[in-house]
Amino acid sequence: MAHVLVLGGGFGGLAAAHELRRRLPRGDEVTVVAMSDKFFVGFAKLWDLAGLRPLLDGTRPLERLANRGINFVQAEITGIDPAGHTVETTAGTLTGDGMIVALGATYRPANSALLGDGAFNLYHAAALPGIHAALEEMTEGRVLISIMGAPYLCPPAPFEATLLLEERLRKEGRRDRIDVTVSTPAPLTLPVAGPDASRYLADQLVERGITVLTEHHVESIDHAAGVVRFDRGRTVECDLLLAVPAAAPPPVIAASRLAGADGWIEPNKRTFATSAARVYAVGDCTLIRTATAQLPKAGVFAEAAGRIAATNLAADLYGGVRLTFDGYGFCFLELPGQQVATVTGDFYAKPRPDVRLTPPDTASFAAKQQWEQDRLTDWLD
Known part of the structure; x- marks a missing residue:
């Protein structure tokens, strides 16, 4: 046995x-x-x-x-x-x-050590109550979603979070007083998906008035002043930071x-x-x-x-x-309005991954919901 x-x-x-x-x-x-x-x-x-x-x-x-x-x-x-x-x-x-x-x-210790006092780990489920409380208190200012390093878990997630959060603020009538910014140390939004998908995602963000900062590496956070310091002397003031630490x-x-x-x-x-x-x-x-x-x-x-x-x-x-x-394989890319695009293809292909972006629709959102339910049912229900 x-x-x-x-x-x-x-x-x-x-x-x-x-x-x-x-x-x-x-x-x-x-x-x-x-x-x-x-x-x-x-x-x-x-x-x-x-x-x-x-x-x-x-x-x-x-x-x-x-x-x-x-x-x-x-x-x-x-x-x-x-x-x-x-x-x-x-x-x-x-x-x-x-x-x-x-x-x-887990998360890179140097990144995690920078968090606290209005700076939350976006991926940490235990941080959700604090994030909700901070969001509910905001009437104006800036929310910054910042990828702190690579590799990080689930490459589309920070951008999905940015788009869904922007949609929430818009529905609640606060978007015109709250700026939404997303930063990444990479030159593209989704390098793993290639330039076309990255350009598409960047366009989706910009069309909704979201500021996209590429090639921005977080160096330090001044919690008292509400300032995130990036390399090359660049800074961004924010009232709420949702950070994505690099994986370790x-x-x-x-x-x-x-x-x-x-x-x-x-x-x-x-x-x-x-x-x-x-x-x-x-x-x-x-x-x-x-x-x-x-x-x-x-x-x-x-x-x-x-x-x-x-x-x-x-x-x-x-x-x-x-x-x-x-x-x-594939990755879901969720967009506002309960629509989902997918990045699908051969991630082992040479000389580079051969992947393509399927345009978003509500049917794919339903498929994403079913994908979750199938796993919960098959494994633990």
């Missing part, structure tokens, strides 16, 4: 756990270990921010995994021994016959033997196998290099990788089919 450990309860971990449960014999055990006891789709935070739907409505408890024959242990992972398929956790030591690491990413590997990953030179796990880009036997790594804790940059850190890719890794680990244990990832 085999026991497989899945480290992480996000997209990659849940996709892997369910695929393992489907492929392994009934008597085998699948155990998910995660620090949080809840799951939600990341873009649901933006719907909460925009006043479209509370985050709680799209949140499910991971204890429901038991209904699908999957063990759940809520604990912090403090050590990983890939050779022994063993993890140290705050709930004790766990050992398996194989392992899928899907621990996600979790310390337990960076300290493990799985980590590469940059602290991320760099598995095989097709199979997601690591250098350790029967150990796979998927999702935001990995660095998957492409022709021009790296595979986006997004749930769509983590889910696909999780299923492939689980299939291959099952084959390691019992033989059978093996799968490889072809580089194809």
Whole structure:
């Protein structure tokens, strides 16, 4: 009887756990270990921010995994021994016959240290009440949405948040007194999607009177004065800062033997196998290099990788089919008016990713809603 450990309860971990449960014999055990006891789709935070739907409505408890024959242990992972398929956790030591690491990413400490006093982490669900309170108090001034570094999670999200927030302020009759500005250190809004999609997104922002600052690297924040200082001596005054810190590997990953030179796990880009036997790594804790940059850190890719890794680990244990990832994927790009565009294509293509932007429509928004519901239902309802 085999026991497989899945480290992480996000997209990659849940996709892997369910695929393992489907492929392994009934008597085998699948155990998910995660620090949080809840799951939600990341873009649901933006719907909460925009006043479209509370985050709680799209949140499910991971204890429901038991209904699908999957063990759940809520604990912090403090050590990983890939050779022994063993993890140290705050709930004790766990050992398996194989392992899928899907621990996600954290935030660059230097970026996080700059936040506080009117400067919130846009991606942190726990920050939503504070953001709402600050927004409700604003009658005039400037909201600045600022990407602090790269890579960062879910490349379209900061711009989606900017557009949805602008729409909210307009509906509430405050837009003419509140400026909305978005900044990025990159030369384009969406480098991973290419110049055409980036130009389209920039046009959408500018058409709504949003100031777009490219090649702006945050250096410091003067909270008392409400000033964000960028490189080359540039400054922007703001009354509310919604920041997107650069992603960083979790310390337990960076300290493990799985980590590469940059602290991320760099598995095989097709199979997601690591250098350790029967150990796979998927999702935001990995660095998957492409022709021009790296595979986006997004749930769509983590889910696909999780299923492939689980299939291959099952084959390691019992033989059978093996799968490889072809580089194809997509990202939602939500626009005002409940419309969604998609960026779709081959992210592994050479000499650069071959992706295209599909124009927005309400049908794609409905498809995005259904995409979320399918995962909540299939995994945790």
